[in-house]
Amino acid sequence: MQDDRPVDDLDEAAARAELARLAERLARADLAYHRDDAPEITDAEYDALKARNRAIEARFPALKRTDSPSDKVGAPLAEGFAKVRHAVRMLSLENAFEPADVIDFAQRVRRYLGLGDGPLAFTAEPKIDGLSLSLRYEAGVLTQAATRGDGEVGENVTPNARTVADIPHRLPAGAPDLLEVRGEVYMSHADFAALNARQAGRGERTFANPRNAAAGSLRQLDAAVTASRPLRFFAYAWGALSAPLAATQSGALERLSQFGFPTNPLTALCPTTEAMLARYAAIERDRASLGYDIDGVVYKVDDLALQQRLGVRSATPRWAIAHKFAAELAWTRLAAIDVQVGRTGALSPVARLDPVTVGGVVVSNATLHNEDYIAGRGADGRPIRGGRDIRVGDRVQVFRAGDVIPKVADVDLSLRPGDAAPFAFPDRCPRCGSPAVREPGDAVRRCTGGLICPAQAVEKLKHFVSRGAFDIEGLGARQIEMFFADELLPIREPADIFTLEARDAANPVRLADRLGYGAVSARNLFAAIAAARRVPLARLLFGLGIRHLGEVASADVARHYGSWEALTAALDRARPAALAHRAADEAEAAERAAAGAEGRRARARAVRDAATMGVPVEAAEEWRDLVTADGVGPVVALSLSDALANPRERASIDRLVAELRVLPPEARAEASPVAGRTVVFTGTLERMTRAEAKARAEQLGAKVAGSVSARTDYLVAGPGAGSKARDAERLGIPVLDEAGWLALIGGEGPAP
DNA sequence: CAGCCTCGAGTTCC
């Protein structure tokens, strides 16, 4: 098939065949690289194929194909599926594992709504184990189908969804003009077994479980393949709507059913918590005979107006919860315990297991959490598993928490080998040999090597290029490992990434000829790095990987200071106060340790006073400004201060920042009149609870504070307001009543 | 000061 003759030796027919072969070969390589993230040829080979394609086209211009690979420039755009931004975010659900969690949930809802013992109904429906899908209908016609993705952005699988018999292509008259229907795509047990038999008969891959089969079938580039797979669908929710479906969850499901969507027949309305739990028991009892996989029961507040008042937290709604069935368990042998070193130096023990199937997936690794967990102690020091420890060679019980993360749950002492010794958790870093210490009250042991430790250094770099940070295309975890180990063109700290191209240019052998790179891929990498030089302050901060500064805290700090210069200047000024704060903490700890010894206590206090007293007023004020900032407390503040004050670390950061153009945080451009304002609520609110008022205000971009200060913009005072109202008056801050507040934010109350 | 909620950091397999 393959034609290796020099281009000049090809006749027209051979050239035509070779162009077809190259087009197919390159398209396959593009998919493997970009969609599956699993390159099947090296970049050099890829470049060579492209070069040959171009050479043949140059000699036989008339034969150039309409789908010529030459027309696809650089990083091919051949992504498997187009990305789709969901008009309304697809949320995930909070989980409950025990009846007590469900009772808690119902109580939380009551408290939040201020319902007392009044009536409150929930729907209960089986939680289908498939993959969620959002179907968009415009003017009654299915126009788009998208997978959940990360909840914000999913994949466009419209042609595939059209092949699913349960999904209507058109809606009857009376359906809203715009309607996004959400539900679960799944495969029945019978269809799954038949499909696997068919696959096996043809020598093709079989699927581990119905969910994987459903996911694999829906995410086919060729919708004809999807059409040949027996997929089904249950509708259970909705996204964007031009008109409300009903006043209740159950009513809305009824409407969806009238529109032609299958809804689950086991769905029931439960007037009490007891009814919810009874429904759970009934569904669990029928689980095996349903004919499809379910992994729990979902409860939702039935009244949609109440759902709206409850609103959503960062990723989950307050008005629903998933009551999961007990996880499937499996027994296997613990072959070894490895200890990994994370970016913060945390030593994490990982169980290497004899492979075993748990819940349809073969598991060979599982987390062991920390040294206490192995020893049979919980976080509070109390025995877990009846105090049984875990030893290499033991028979252990494994389950997948949340059906995902494998964990070792238990151990069978009766089968323990006679020579099994208790696991000795290392007190030195397994990678760099530095002492590994456990701070008092901390559950994890950490390597103290800092950036000396290659494990920490490389994990920090991986974090630096990760999604929420610099997110450099073509520079992922694998590439970081490679460059970290490379002698000729190393990346050992973040700044090295941005000097990569210049250093490469000075090398005798270029990247384009090494490490599996070709001219195209090397150029693409340098371009992606160049693009990453312009970086928002929040991403820079997060990328630095400073302990306790995650995505949210980084954004908070960035917004607080506005620029890198302002941030570093402020932190440098605050440093003496930070040190004093640490000294005070340590003195206090010493004091506690020497409880009873009056003399020592006095000495500790003296140390603290001394540490606090010498601090310049300016430093104390700057420190105070930091610790009182939104989302920042003493722990976060101290961690940030330490990172910037450490000479080695600071030098590395300065080298990095010199390579960058740091962009200021975006001002929150909200249309709401209260965006960016600080509001304080006091007194009794009559039309909403305090929690609700706060959530609503924050949703509109306002900050809700607990006490009135000069920075407060509005005080919302209900009946019974006391000192806060007087404070506001004294400070000349506008005071609104509840009606005035609702008028200001424009609406009767909680709006969509 | 206690409990709640959210965030951070850890992990697996596809």
Next chain:
DNA sequence: CTCGAGGCTG
């Protein structure tokens, strides 16, 4: 996805 812990609220 879960656990632990930091920060905020009542």
